[in-house]
Amino acid sequence: MKAVAAKMGIGAAETVRTWVRKAEVDADQRPGVTSDEAAEIKRLKAENAELRRANEILKAASAFFAAELDRASKRS
Structure with a gap:
């Protein structure tokens, strides 16, 4: 997550992690x-x-x- 955040110019890896979780929920791969x-x-x-x-x-x-x-x- 840190590497992806750095490549995208995002300061926090948690932002990328949040996006991934949301994408997984939207794809019915995670409850929520x-x-x-x-x-x-x-x-x-x-x-x-x-x-x-x-x-x-x-x-x-x-x-x-x-x-x-x-x-x-x-x-x-």
Whole structure:
């Protein structure tokens, strides 16, 4: 790993080792989360966070409009 890292101009052999491990996982030669799976998990987490934010906004809007309707019905 050190020789390959030196030939590639990379300071740390651990970087090359990490690339090899990731390539082995992606090729189903080693257990772990593949690059595609990791990207999908990241995308789903971002989508989940956005949906949670949207849900909070909708809850707040619902409470606001319910209060407005309640005030309007008391004035009539």
